Amino acid sequence: MMHWLFLLPAFATPPTAETFDLSRLDDPRPWQEQAQVLLDGPERCIEVQGTIRVQVSIYIPGGIWSAGGQRNVVAEGTFEGRLDHGVWTRIDATWTDAPNDALAYMELDRFRPIVGRIPKRKDPEAAAKEFEADIKSRYTADEIVGMGGPTDDSPGSMAITKKGDRIGIHIDGGGDEALGLLYDVLEEFDPDGTALYVTWQEDKQRVLLTESIPLSKKDTxxxxxxxxxxxxPTQLDVVFPKRFKMENEEDAEMSVRDAQLHLRSQSTDLGVVPGVEGASAVVRMYGFTIGFDQRVAYRRVRACSNESP
Incomplete structure (x- = not known):
């Protein structure tokens, strides 16, 4: 029987009495390769359980007769899945239903973790057509504020609707455009143009790997x-410019600001396993300014049932 390993908050490891061998810093490439385990997970199959919280904030501009404002839409739930050598072969979320009287609500079919890769749909165009047909069957053309399907840079679909005073956010196939942009940035950068270096931080008793990556001609x-x-490695932080646009994206409405990614993992008998992750950004799209914030906590992890102890 495979037992669950409960993940608890990690406490700082006491500094070692040994002097760190600074010659290990001469070549940064081994550190870069070792850091990949944070994004892939351990080199084995693990089953995980945890909690998920996604918040979408809609910023409504003011006018002559209104002061504008902000509406927050929150989706919360639990999830379980199987991460096999860096690929999610299964990831299922159970969402808590939103109150029927909520002025803003969200329909989300799944979330997109920082850790691991989710295989692309075999037929994303067919899934997008099904999503579009479902939205159009429930809302009139005047009630559909905006709708976008899959592209080379985004695997899913998203729609914003407004029925009376009630605003709906509909996301299908991991099509969270804002967070998707952040992952695409990480996946598409040119490693030949990066500046990579490692340092030993004596006061914190740790090695710090820093990689500066060109985002555009003027931003990194x-x-x-x-x-x-x-x-x-147990901690990863991505620091983006205050504002940026994806390359080849001419539309100013797709500008991104306040983007960030954070990941905290733990070193266990199963290897380095994910602990807590967070991602957020503010994006201008469909005439709205929309903020996305996703928090994932991995509560329990164990080796897959078909693996030997």
Whole structure:
């Protein structure tokens, strides 16, 4: 029988008495390769359970007769899944129903974790057509504020509706446009143009890997990975410019600001497993300014049932 490993908040490891071998910093590439385990998970199959919270904030501009404002839509639930050598072969979420009298609500079919890769749909165009038909069957043309389908940069679909005073956010196939942009940035950068270096932080007893990556001709973003005591990595932070646009994106309405990614993992007997992750951004689209914030907490993890102990 495979037992669950409960993930608890990780406490800082006491500094070692040994002097760190600074010659290990001469070549940053091994540290870069080792850091990949944070985004892929352990080199084995694990089953996980946890909680998920997604918040969409709609910023409504003021006018002559109104002061404008902000509406927050929150989706919360639990999830379970199987992560096999960096690929999600199963990930199922159970969402808490929103109150019927809520002025804003969200329909979300699944979420997109930072850790691991979700295989693309075999026929994204067919899924997009089904999503579009469903929205049009429930809302009139005047009630559909905006709707977008899959592209090379985004795997899913999204629609915004307004029925009376009630605003709806509908996301299908991991089509969370704002967070998707952040992941696409990480996946599409040119590694030949990066600046990579590692340092030993004596006061914190850890190795810090810093990678500066060109985002455009004038902007860069930074990935920082921490290795406590020079051992397995357990922390990743991505620092984006205050505002940026994706390359080849001419429409100013797709500008992104206040984007950030954070990941905290734990080193266990199963390897480095995800603990807590967060991603957020504010994007201008469909005439709305929309903020996205996703928080994922991995509560329990165990080896897959078909693996040997």
């Amino acid at each position: 973003f930074t990935v920082q990975v921490m290795f406590p005591n020079g051992d397995s």
